Amino acid sequence: MARELETKDAEPAAGKRVRADAQRNMDGLLKAAMEVFAVSGVDAPVREIASKAGVGVGTLYRHFPQRSDLIVAVFRREIDACADAAEALAAEYPPAEALARWMQRFVDFISAKRGLSSALHSGDPAYEPLPAYFDQRLRPALENLLQAAEEAGEIRSGVDPTDLLHAVARLSGTGDATGKDHARRMVALLVDGLRYRGDNETAG
Template identity: 65%
Template structure:
């Protein structure tokens, strides 16, 4: 039960330079291909775009779903990280709106992921928790900042909003990122209207 190595808590270290380079290339290629073709894109296509052989890809990601999950996590990280930048560069309400648009774009690249999530593949089991653990605090922060300035209403649960946008964007499906976008704008307007009209309107 004992393990000789003591520092293996970080998933990958002592990686040869070319190996690290290739891993990055694969993740970036996969991100692009998944965004263009959906998560069902063939592994060969991704390897080709990354300029590596499939063997190299499989050395790092023992199977397809591991790669999909890794790309997903990476994109969650990137999207969540942007909140800090937006908060620093814009007033709260604008930061919130910009981030919600960014999040909408994130969702839009997830074609086919919903099906994968329900496939029972172990590689995907942790993703919903990862999603929530990263996005909920971020959006909570943005919304509280905007609400504190009276720019939006304060009675909307951040997680509900995350889900609502997710549903809106995936429901429209193939045709329109445009359509989804305008629906999301509607939601955002709703957030604001609630704050603006609160003084005038009764409960409902």
């Protein structure tokens, strides 16, 4: 899998020829970042990543001018996989259950990447492309699930997918070990809220 990452992940070849050392360093940075992110979260010091990759910080900034560029590059495959999971679940389960399951799938992903949630909502311009990519890949996936469940009459209508995506991402931002379970419970509650239809309906 690391093999594939080295050869295919970074720019299949965009017009100009890429210098071999540049490609090598790029791959090394991705690999190092993946490892560092896994143990220290996405807020890990830049120098740590650069040194683990055996390059200077200048090289890191050359390839990833924005911190979020590195994050997106590292997690792109997983984000895409999460988006793709929506279709699979929709094919296998009734609409509302597919929705509920995908939500948990999303929780699993975000919970596993410490600091990703805060980064997503920090508002820091350095992280701008990050929400953008989430919106591009994940929002349509959720939108389809929502629409199907709405049309089946299993959940209320008028729910904004972006709203939900942000909410779940926020709930999944974790620190301690029990954070993931907490997030799962609260997201499940949110889904039940979508299903609720009472006289005193609070939201909608």
